[in-house]
Amino acid sequence: MTPQGAAFIKQREGCEFFPYQDAAGVWTIGYGHIDGVTEDTPAITQAQCDRYFDEDAKRFVDIVERLCRERTGRSLERFGTYQKDALTSFAYNIGVSAFKTSNVWREALNQRAPSAPYVPALFLTWTVAGGAPSRGLVNRRVHEYNLFRFGDYS
Numbered sequence: 001m002t003p004q005g006a007a008f009i010k011q012r013e014g015c016e017f018f019p020y021q022d023a024a025g026v027w028t029i030g031y032g033h034i035d036g037v038t039e040d041t042p043a044i045t046q047a048q049c050d051r052y053f054d055e056d057a058k059r060f061v062d063i064v065e066r067l068c069r070e071r072t073g074r075s076l077e078r079f080g081t082y083q084k085d086a087l088t089s090f091a092y093n094i095g096v097s098a099f100k101t102s103n104v105w106r107e108a109l110n111q112r113a114p115s116a117p118y119v120p121a122l123f124l125t126w127t128v129a130g131g132a133p134s135r136g137l138v139n140r141r142v143h144e145y146n147l148f149r150f151g152d153y154s
Contacts (some may be wrong), residue, residue: 005085023129
């Protein structure tokens with residue numbers, strides 16, 4: 001992941017020092033870290049937030065790359081750097097299980113040209129959390145769409 005990709009995810013996740021339940025009811029802390037987090041998890045520092053993020057981001061970069069190799073026999077070389085960052089952001093947000101079966105991932109891999117206009121538009125179908133539409137997810141998916149399609153990290 002590029003430094004811009006890491007900043008992109010951090011900005012969309014936000015950093016929380018205390019555990020909270022996200023829109024889907026999952027206990028979360030830091031920049032969207034969920035492993036082992038409960039309502040009783042103690043507060044963390046900025047350094048811990050950054051460490052959790054680095055570990056989580058590396059795991060998701062590795063997962064996206066591994067899934068691509070398993071499915072196509074190739075690495076992500078046909079994707080632009082910004083497209084890899086967008087896919088990693090998406091996977092980071094929805095989790096591994098949902099990512100592996102997502103229409104975004106399936107269609108991105110199936111296309112000879114991963115920048116086909118309808119591929120990034122599929123990001124916009126992932127805007128529900130806890131059974132209800134989420135304005136925050138709509139905003140995030142618009143940003144991921146713009147990153148995947150146009151390389152816009154803003």
